[in-house]
Amino acid sequence: MKSYGEFCALARALDVIGDRWTMLIVRELLVGPSRYSDLSRALPGIATNLLAQRLRTLEETGVVASSEEPAPVSARVYYLTEWGLGLQRPLVELARWGVPLMSAGAGDDHNRGRWLVFAIMALYPEAAALPAQARFPTLTARIDADGDSLLLVSGPTGVRASVTNSDESAEVTIAGTSEQVFAMLSGGCADTPARITGSTDALRRLSELTATALTAGHDPADLPA
Known part of the structure; x- marks a missing residue:
């Protein structure tokens, strides 16, 4: 070494x-x-x-x-x-610092759906860091992206994700490329959006969740690095 x-x-x-x-x-x-x-x-x-x-x-x-x-x-x-x-906390903070670098899109870079697990750690704050009276909605969502399936779980204690099976049941299913899913989870949009299915109520809670992303309402390129 x-x-x-x-x-x-x-x-x-x-x-x-x-x-x-x-x-x-x-x-x-x-x-x-x-x-x-x-x-x-x-x-x-x-x-x-x-x-x-x-x-x-x-x-x-x-x-x-x-x-x-x-x-x-x-x-x-x-x-x-x-x-x-x-190392989780410092690496998550480093990933948050690097979010503006995602604004150029995936290009020819490799994509793995499992990397969205780490992206979710970086996109959403800890529950204790939310503004007063705010909290994460209760929701389960299965994400199918680039050959991997993830289970996102949101609730009062925070937002977590893990690798799961493609037949995992959830209130919402999100399918697309990692770039499309990242754009949706970050509160932004992609030229071709991810495919999202679920009940009207579950989709409303998904919208509430993405509104809590640290990037919500911002162009990633404009965020301070």
């Missing part, structure tokens, strides 16, 4: 997580524990030997741990330690 050699908390942190791909590996593990093959598939472009090296370094520094899981998994599964989970 290379070091900046500086007695500084930021420099010491970057010694651990500042290498290329490392924070994206952490992002994937914030979505959920993953097998090596899951991580390789979720991180297009990373060489297999580099992924193995980064995981080894993260385990050596105590950010990540792993265990051999029995059937039906029958594989080594990687997960964040308690210390590693402490």
Whole structure:
């Protein structure tokens, strides 16, 4: 592991997580524990030997741990330690800082529906940060995007999302590309909008939810970075 050699908390942190791909590996593990093959598939472009090296370094520094899981998994599964989970807040804030960079659209970039789990962490504030008397509506929504299905759950304690099955039942179903779904969840719009189905009442609550997004009512390009 290379070091900046500086007695500084930021420099010491970057010694651990500042290498290329490392924070994206952490992002994937914030979505959920993953097998090596899951991580390789979720991180297009990373060489297999580099992924193995980064995981080894993260385990050596105590950010990540792993265990051999029995059937039906029958594989080594990687997960964040308690210390590693402490990276959620700073990485979410970094993602919020990067939202204006999304305004150019996906272009030729890779897309994975599962990345919307992390996007949802960044788009919606903590329940305690909502204005007085405001709260998140109670709602479940299944998101089908770019080969993945997610379950978004909104309620008084906040907004959360997780990877799920394509047949998961929910009050609202949202289908489209990651770019289309991101635009909808952020309170904006896409040239071709995501397909949304649900009862009139559920769609009303979905509209109430997207109105609480930190980006709602703003052009992402105009947000302070």
